[in-house]
Structure formats: C-alpha cells, structure tokens
Amino acid sequence: MVLPHEPEFEQALEELSTSLQPFLEANPQYKKALEIVQVPERIVNFRVVWEDDNGVPQVNRGFRVQYNSALGPYKGGLRLHPSVNLSILKFLGFEQTFKNALTGLSMGGGKGGADFDPKGKSDSEIRRFCVAFMTELSRHIGSDTDVPAGDIGTGAREIGYLFGAYKKLKNEFTGMLTGKGLTWGGSFIRPEATGYGLIYYVEHMIAKACPEYSLDKPTTLVAISGSGNVSQYTALKVIELGATVLTLSDSKGSLVAEKGYTKEFIHKIGELKLKGGSLETLANEPGYTYHAGVRPWTLVPTVHIALPGATQNEVSGEEAEALVKAGVRIVAEGSNMGCTTEAIEIFEASRRSGPGGVWYAPGKASNCGGVAVSGLEMAQNSQRLAWTTKEVDNKLKAIMAECYGICLSAGTKWSGEELTDGVLPSLLAGANVAGFIKVADAMKAQGDWW
Numbered sequence: 301m302v303l304p305h306e307p308e309f310e311q312a313l314e315e316l317s318t319s320l321q322p323f324l325e326a327n328p329q330y331k332k333a334l335e336i337v338q339v340p341e342r343i344v345n346f347r348v349v350w351e352d353d354n355g356v357p358q359v360n361r362g363f364r365v366q367y368n369s370a371l372g373p374y375k376g377g378l379r380l381h382p383s384v385n386l387s388i389l390k391f392l393g394f395e396q397t398f399k400n401a402l403t404g405l406s407m408g409g410g411k412g413g414a415d416f417d418p419k420g421k422s423d424s425e426i427r428r429f430c431v432a433f434m435t436e437l438s439r440h441i442g443s444d445t446d447v448p449a450g451d452i453g454t455g456a457r458e459i460g461y462l463f464g465a466y467k468k469l470k471n472e473f474t475g476m477l478t479g480k481g482l483t484w485g486g487s488f489i490r491p492e493a494t495g496y497g498l499i500y501y502v503e504h505m506i507a508k509a510c511p512e513y514s515l516d517k518p519t520t521l522v523a524i525s526g527s528g529n530v531s532q533y534t535a536l537k538v539i540e541l542g543a544t545v546l547t548l549s550d551s552k553g554s555l556v557a558e559k560g561y562t563k564e565f566i567h568k569i570g571e572l573k574l575k576g577g578s579l580e581t582l583a584n585e586p587g588y589t590y591h592a593g594v595r596p597w598t599l600v601p602t603v604h605i606a607l608p609g610a611t612q613n614e615v616s617g618e619e620a621e622a623l624v625k626a627g628v629r630i631v632a633e634g635s636n637m638g639c640t641t642e643a644i645e646i647f648e649a650s651r652r653s654g655p656g657g658v659w660y661a662p663g664k665a666s667n668c669g670g671v672a673v674s675g676l677e678m679a680q681n682s683q684r685l686a687w688t689t690k691e692v693d694n695k696l697k698a699i700m701a702e703c704y705g706i707c708l709s710a711g712t713k714w715s716g717e718e719l720t721d722g723v724l725p726s727l728l729a730g731a732n733v734a735g736f737i738k739v740a741d742a743m744k745a746q747g748d749w750w
C-alpha cells in the first residue's frame with residue numbers, strides 16, 4: 301500500500317474529484333480544468349526567527365499557499381498551530397478556493413500560517429513572532445494581491461500585531477488583512493460571521509428537511525464541537541434563537557451541559573479561551589459534565605443537529621454511526637473538512653435512504669459566512685466606509701441563502717442520483733460542482749486552460 305504523501309490534501313482532492321464525476325462525464329472538456337486547478341499557483345515557504353522571553357532565538361516554518369486567483373485576490377486565513385504543514389495548508393487553500401467562489405464575492409483562494417504554537421506563549425512572544433512572520437509575508441501580500449485573515453490560532457490580537465508590522469514595513473494603511481479591529485478598518489459582524497452564517501445556512505436546511513426541529517424550539521437538541529471563535533458564535537446564535545446547545549469541546553475533552561448552555565456560560569468560555577485556558581477547568585461547574593479525551597458525538601443519547609466546529613477530521617466513521625443512532629438529522633460543518641471520508645459516506649448513505657435520513661453540508665458551503673464577511677470588509681475598506689451591524693448581518697443572511705440555493709440546485713442536477721421518494725439532493729455534490737464550475741469558467745476565460 302502506498303501511504304499518501306499529503307494525506308489531508310489528497311483527501312480534499314479525492315472528495316472533490318468524486319463529486320465531480322457525473323458532471324465530468326457529461327462535460328469531459330472540464331477534466332483538463334480539474335487537472336490544472338489542483339496545482340496551487342504559487343507556494344511561499346519561509347523561515348521565521350523570533351526571540352523568546354529569555355532572549356533565545358526560536359525558529360518556525362512559515363507558509364502562504366496562493367492557490368487560485370481566477371475570481372479575485374488570494375483570500376484565506378492564517379493558521380498558527382504546531383500541526384501546520386504543507387499538506388494541511390494545501391487542503392485548506394484548495395477548499396478555500398471553492399468556498400470563496402460559493403460566496404459570490406470577488407475572492408480567489410489562499411491559506412497560510414506557521415507551525416508556531418501560540419498556546420503557553422506570552423503576549424510579547426506572540427507579538428515578536430507576528431512581527432517576524434510579517435517581515436517575510438509582507439513581500440507577498442497586499443490588498444489587491446493576497447488578503448490573509450484569521451484561522452485556528454490567529455484571532456483579533458494576532459491580526460492587530462500583523463497589521464501593525466505590515467503598516468510599519470510598507471508605510472501604508474490598507475485593507476491587506478481582514479478581521480481587523482472595528483476602529484481601524486474592521487467590519488461589524490466579522491467575529492460572529494462564521495458561526496452566525498453556519499446557523500443561517502442550517503435554518504434553510506431545517507426548513508426543507510425537518511421543520512419539526514426548527515431552532516426556535518428548546519426541544520431541538522444541538523451538539524457542537526470546538527470552543528473557539530466559530531463554536532462560540534454558533535452556540536450563541538442557537539441560544540438566541542431558542543434551541544438547546546448540549547456540548548462544546550476542545551483538544552483535551554468535551555463539556556456536556558445537561559440542561560443546555562446559557563449565553564453567560566458561553567461568554568465565560570470566551571474569556572477562558574482568550575487566556576489560553578481549557579474546558580477541563582470547568583469540570584466542577586454544576587449542571588456540566590466534563591469527559592476527558594472524547595469528542596462530543598458519542599456523549600449525547602439524543603441529538604437533532606450536529607455542528608463540528610473544531611478542526612479537520614473530527615468526526616470518525618464510528619462517531620457518525622453514533623450520531624445517526626442518536627437521531628441526528630442535520631450535520632453541517634463550521635470547521636473545514638470536519639468529517640472524515642468514512643463519516644461522510646455514512647451521512648450520505650443515510651440521506652439516500654429517504655425521508656428521516658441525515659442531511660450533510662460540507663464546510664466549504666456551510667462555513668463560508670466567515671470569509672464572506674471578510675469580503676465585505678474588503679469592500680468597505682475600498683470605499684473607506686463602515687456599514688452598520690444590521691447592513692452587514694443582512695448581507696451575510698443573503699449570501700448564505702444564495703449559497704444554499706446554489707448548492708441545492710447543483711446538487712439536484714449533478715449528484716448522479718435519481719432523487720425519488722423524497723430523497724434530498726446532496727449538498728456535498730452541489731457545493732463541489734457549483735464551486736468548481738465557477739472557478740473553472742473564470743480560469744478558462746483568463747486563458748488558464750483550453
């Protein structure tokens with residue numbers, strides 16, 4: 301057996317290629333586009349040397365994958381995590397390319413980051429790292445070239461340090477990063493956008509597949525994984541609408557709320573996470589049970605909506621089976637490639653079994669709200685204007701509705717299945733085919749394939 305050289309990237313490519321089969325059989329000329337689009341336009345790979353609090357030099361590997369610029373400047377986050385390598389950043393940049401296409405905004409795809417671990421670092425160490433990282437990255441980005449943003453490990457604080465470093469190096473105040481502070485070029489709703497957008501997308505899915513589990517009912521049970529930016533705002537939106545959030549998690553374990561999380565408790569977790577704390581410190585809170593070393597999916601006997609929001613491959617085949625047994629009807633990713641191939645197969649087989657089955661939405665569709673509001677931040681920066689919270693939230697809702705509609709219609713046309721007996725279209729096929737056609741057509745118009 302040949303072991304995959306870039307396992308995460310190969311998984312993402314395989315998923316897209318499989319989804320595209322019915323479309324490519326009917327339109328064989330696009331096979332060339334698939335061969336070309338899978339190769340990143342450019343990868344920048346660099347050394348980052350920074351000084352720790354003891355004056356000792358530390359070294360990390362920095363990257364920026366400029367995947368595709370057919371639809372606009374490269375756009376996508378920066379991941380700071382010890383696991384970061386080229387396979388992970390290529391998979392993320394590849395997914396980002398099609399995700400950004402599904403937002404309908406003018407953004408190409410990119411991703412970057414470093415194998416730097418912000419956990420346990422002082423504020424000064426993080427600042428020095430960000431300055432060192434931007435010293436090199438600044439040569440390769442710009443508001444019309446490549447516009448990075450946050451991802452795992454890169455939040456408001458890091459974006460601030462990175463922006464400050466760029467501004468000093470170039471003597472320019474431009475919108476070359478998104479996720480900026482509200483008083484210095486950021487957009488309202490950007491921090492909330494991925495989580496809120498996920499729920500706006502899920503509301504459309506519920507209305508079509510299982511209106512009995514609408515999110516205004518406390519009897520609708522929601523399991524969420526993760527406890528970072530995406531999961532916090534996902535949970536807050538679910539709570540605001542009225543449904544019950546049963547779980548959150550981090551890399552060490554899961555915290556189950558017997559009667560459901562409260563808004564106040566989510567804020568408390570937000571503060572804890574900012575200080576680098578972990579959920580295990582909340583193990584003795586009344587009403588909450590902590591489970592070390594397990595993800596949420598097997599911990600709740602009944603769940604209607606499951607929302608992976610932590611990282612890639614965070615739902616295994618067995619966990620997917622447990623969710624199906626627990627009665628899950630909607631699985632929508634807030635994370636990128638949250639479900640393993642095995643988990644997706646289980647959910648898709650359940651969907652094909654007809655009414656009452658699971659309906660799965662891939663991250664490139666259901667979590668596109670984050671980068672969509674980044675796109676709106678770029679638009680506001682270009683105009684040197686700031687839109688109101690309501691304006692941005694309404695635009696986000698419209699983008700998620702449009703994205704859902706595109707996935708539904710491409711899924712109906714191109715999943716290669718007979719959709720009889722009330723079987724719902726595959727949103728996986730829909731997202732992959734619709735995103736691919738948009739990117740491929742722009743590439744063709746620009747002479748990238750023929």
Ligand code: GLU
Nearest residue numbers: 376377449450451671674
């Ligand atoms: N990291 C986010 C994503 O995976 C947001 C990227 C951005 O805003 O550019 O879509």
